[in-house]
Amino acid sequence: MSTQTVLPIDRGTVQALSERNREPQWMKELRLKGLELAETLELPFVEKTRLDRWNLSTYGAYQPGAAVQSVSELPEEAKNLFGESFSNSLLIQRNSSVAYCHLSEAATSQGVLFTDLETAVREHSDLVQPYFMKAVAQDEHRVAALHSAVWNGGVFLYVPKNVSVELPVQALFLAEGTEGACAPHVLIVAEENSSVTYVENVISAGDAGERVVNGVVEVFAKAGAKVRAASIHNLGHGLTDLSYRRAIVEKDASVEWIIGELNNGNAVSDTTTLLKGDGSTSDTKVICVGTGEQRLSLTTRAVHFGKMSESDMITRAVMRDGATAIINGITKIEKGATGANGQQTEKVLMLSPTARGDANPILLIDEDDVKAGHAASVGQVNPEQIYYLMSRGISKEMAQRLIIYGFLAPVVSEIPIAKIEDQLQRLVERKLEQ
Template sequence: MTMNSAENRVSGQLQYEAEPDWLTMLRKRGLDAVSTLQLPKLEKTNLQRWPIPQQGIYRKPELVMSLDELPESIRKWVYSDNVLVQRNSGPLIKHLTEGLREQGVILTDLETAARQYPELVKPYLMQAVETEENLLTAQHAAHWRGGAFIYIPEGVHVEAPLQTLFFVDESDTLFMPHVLVVAEKRSSVTLVENTMSSLNKIVAVNQAVMEVFVGEGAKVNVVSLHQLERDLIDLTYRRAIVEHDGQVNWLIGEMNWGKTMSDTVSVLKGEGAGSDIKSILVGSGRQTMNITARTVHIGKNSPSDMVIRAVMREQSTAILNGITKIEKGATGANGQQTEKILMLHPEARGDANPILLIDEDDVKAGHAASVGQVNPEQLYYLMSRGISRVEAEQLIVYGFLAPVVAEVPLEGVATQLQALVEQKLGQIKELDQASISE
């Protein structure tokens, strides 16, 4: 396909969808960059070897009017009254309580927001994650569909969590949700983002971007749980820009069964801006995961903390990159990070890479990293109490992940994350028993 024909195709889509001219130009900018950019170069992971399919077919579902109309496979994961559900390439339902609407809170799909609230969307879209960063970001800028827009007005505190759920259940589907969160001054919100697929064998790629803008004195909590099946590839960029005295808290559960690449970044732009990143992942089979967490300190007196814990089974591989960057002028910054990998099989592989990049003297920074097997003394102690080896390993894993899981701010989300961990470990238990019987 020539570039002209690609431009015509996208222009036709935009005209059909009645998107504003500024968004058409942003998409065209992404198309123009695609031919000149390459896939991102990751530490010890070659994305060119991943079977990344083309963008896929645009499949937009028909809207449903109530949560009761959702399929059971989706409805069981919805626990908030304030929710947006996307199925494949477009929104399935959007629901926001009247009380929040009266306060000026917005929760809708991003395509609708671009048409109805251009003054709120245009200044932020593709600004934290830039179009020309690499081939993936350019493709996303050109082809994203559906997505979510969350807007919290100045001084509004949203007590109940907002939820977005992105669900794919057809192969070769265009699945590129873009989440844009704008929290104005002195506001607060908790967003739970779920990305999942059906249990059917589906071949697709999730090429997602989340941009979070935290205003002066605002606080945004983001819980991001991904659980895609084995034949799906997950390529996700998450990025937050935090202003003066703002705070962003990330809690990420990488519970996919297939190849995973994620890049989560907090840019502490203003003085006193803070970030807390906590991430857990469980690898199994021959799964490959490349997980990067970064904090960039620009503002003075900006604190950050980063904790990543990975559990690897069978022949799975994990690359954990923790990067703390303190820019010149960010005096009083304090950046801490810890990466730990627990390997439960001799053929599992884990690589923890803590990195400190410091261009200022008057700062604090530290890192810790460890990669190791299960402590045999802990196993012996538990097994001596009549606990089987498989169950003992599970208990040790739960204890290993507990410092992150315990930080989940909502009981319902904590239960959900625990269920996802148990699901992966339950599958591991079945595999172990099968290998023993053989």
């Protein structure tokens, strides 16, 4: 039964946000509807996780970030991502608004659109409205409804039919200070037979206080399109990360997710692919490192509607100290999805007797002529492997690290940009050394 609840925002705040952004009437109405829904909707159900015990009441206030023109103007945590200069195609959001946006000339000449979502709502409303909050519906649960009401900044990436974007498009979402709201919405539309790689980093700088970062990524891959989306999250201790990613994949299209969950605070991550079209495919790879007293819930999901559709999901989690992780892998094959093939693997490596990891593989099959399989394991570092490496002159500490890196390698090695792969490796090392 739904019950009325006290929300972290009010109607006046939502109206002021919409008016500040000079949004069309449809977006203003959508925001207000989201707020109304949030008053009665329940929190999302998360396996073995009591979200009602988490601090989800602090979203912060709309706080524009200062514009930047060079790497030197960013906090140290962000500088490390770029080296000496920005990439050709990059968007930077600081707290509630976009501070920098540039698209390469090559992509611009092909008709690609890459801008903040606030601008896209005003200038490309006809392209945004058919897709916004259509993959992640605003009435799914309270978190989705609140996001639809308070989202800010964000990304709109549109790739026309038959266009291939050669260089990756990147985004940085930066939470600074202790009061600025950060709720980015990413909307990617890849038209027929197009291809694009999108890479995002979600980080915090300095003392970011205690806030909720409520982000959504929606991907629409039309027939024959190929979308690769990499997302690396590294938020500070006081930040609670709620991330919902959803892709709708049409005939012969493919979506590849590469996810690095390296936050220091509590986090819920849900990455779902809806394989709508015949011959559609998806590949999801997730790594997670939990430390301290973190509470983590990671769900990967593939839902097969199309005939001969294929999905593969791999999750690797390393837990130490008193951290807890719930790892859910869900493969759903709907009636009529003949010839579908869904595979999944979840593995958790625990480095402490007080760490906990639950791997829950789930197969839901409503069709006979299909293939589906799962594998799951939870355990500690094998002492025989440690002994073998030490017998070759390697220290115990280094032997343990080598085993951990080998455990995570199936995901880390798939990062589409060498610099991002190196960054992910550094973040893993930093978390394991804390």
